[in-house]
Amino acid sequence: MRPLWTLVEGAVSYPEIVDFLTETHVYEEEGLAWDFLGIAQSELRRRTRILGAAYPFEQAPDNLQLLRRDRQSSRDPYVFCLLLSLPAHFRRWATTWVPAQGAHRSLFEQVAQQACQRIFAGWTVQSFGWGPGAAMPKGQIVHEVAAALHSTVLNTDVFATANDGGVDILCHKLFLDAWGGYPAIMVQCATGLSDYSRKAVEPNLDMWRRAVDLYNSPKRSLAVPFSLDQREISELTTAANGTILDRIRLIEAFAAGEGLPAGLAQQIEAWAAPAAAQLPLYE
Numbered sequence: 295m296r297p298l299w300t301l302v303e304g305a306v307s308y309p310e311i312v313d314f315l316t317e318t319h320v321y322e323e324e325g326l327a328w329d330f331l332g333i334a335q336s337e338l339r340r341r342t343r344i345l346g347a348a349y350p351f352e353q354a355p356d357n358l359q360l361l362r363r364d365r366q367s368s369r370d371p372y373v374f375c376l377l378l379s380l381p382a383h384f385r386r387w388a389t390t391w392v393p394a395q396g397a398h399r400s401l402f403e404q405v406a407q408q409a410c411q412r413i414f415a416g417w418t419v420q421s422f423g424w425g426p427g428a429a430m431p432k433g434q435i436v437h438e439v440a441a442a443l444h445s446t447v448l449n450t451d452v453f454a455t456a457n458d459g460g461v462d463i464l465c466h467k468l469f470l471d472a473w474g475g476y477p478a479i480m481v482q483c484a485t486g487l488s489d490y491s492r493k494a495v496e497p498n499l500d501m502w503r504r505a506v507d508l509y510n511s512p513k514r515s516l517a518v519p520f521s522l523d524q525r526e527i528s529e530l531t532t533a534a535n536g537t538i539l540d541r542i543r544l545i546e547a548f549a550a551g552e553g554l555p556a557g558l559a560q561q562i563e564a565w566a567a568p569a570a571a572q573l574p575l576y577e
Contacts, residue, residue, distance in 0.1 A: 305357040341521075341542060348372060348548040369559040369566075371405050371548060375519035375541045377569055378402060382486045382520070397565055403462050403483045404558050406517040406539070410465050410481065412547035413539075418442070420464045422456075430456035440506045442466060444474040452505040459505075460497030463517075475509035479537070483517045490518050494534040515539060 308331055314320075315327040335353065342349050350370050351358055378398055407421040420442055422435060433450030440447045442464055453459045463481035480497050484490035494516050502508065514536030522530070522540040530538045553559065 378519035409547040446507040478512035
């Protein structure tokens with residue numbers, strides 16, 4: 295038996311991938327499997343070009359290889375997001391997969407926060423710390439968003455719970471006059487174990503305008519651990535009227551080579567190692 299997550303073990307050859315695709319009846323004909331592999335190779339080259347040192351995979355002439363850089367693969371933000379994306383493709387297995395209930399969501403939000411700090415350099419990036427046992431009291435998020443944007447609280451009862459505000463990360467550009475009216479982006483994070491596409495329309499900006507006296511409306515953003523194609527990013531961007539941050543766009547923020555803070559990297563390693571060990575096996 296071999297782990298389906300063969301790349302963590304070292305390398306997998308292209309013929310092995312074709313054999314797997316045909317043996318598991320993803321494709322009935324080898325020719326179609328090779329066609330798919332050609333498309334995949336093109337996409338891998340695109341990711342290598344965009345992500346540079348932040349992309350952990352190397353294309354050799356006859357195999358895919360997980361690079362063993364100075365950082366450990368189990369701490370790698372790309373590998374972490376890739377692991378998070380797998381349950382959506384293995385729904386039956388996913389129900390028993392998550393080793394620490396809710397921890398993956400909090401960790402992904404922290405990775406997204408780190409990415410946003412790099413993407414929106416010079417902006418203030420504030421996370422609201424959703425996670426196991428970290429529920430925010432009702433109304434507190436309204437006060438925190440209003441304080442961050444130097445705006446006035448209108449109604450703290452607009453949202454039944456703080457989580458209903460739909461804001462995981464707030465990115466905003468402050469001006470020294472402190473008069474408000476700042477450009478702001480409300481980021482919603484979705485790990486994909488539920489239908490992440492419906493979150494593209496969150497947060498509800500009309501409700502936020504009832505909760506806080508916003509001089510101008512923030513923009514929405516959706517952060518997901520998936521790698522989305524151009525069509526899906528376009529559709530979600532239109533639905534959100536905002537920016538979609540998929541795995542490639544998030545990890546591009548680490549392309550300069552700067553990794554995650556040590557504490558966060560250790561938390562991800564503690565989560566990822568047992569998660570990878572539970573991945574399906576195939577003969």
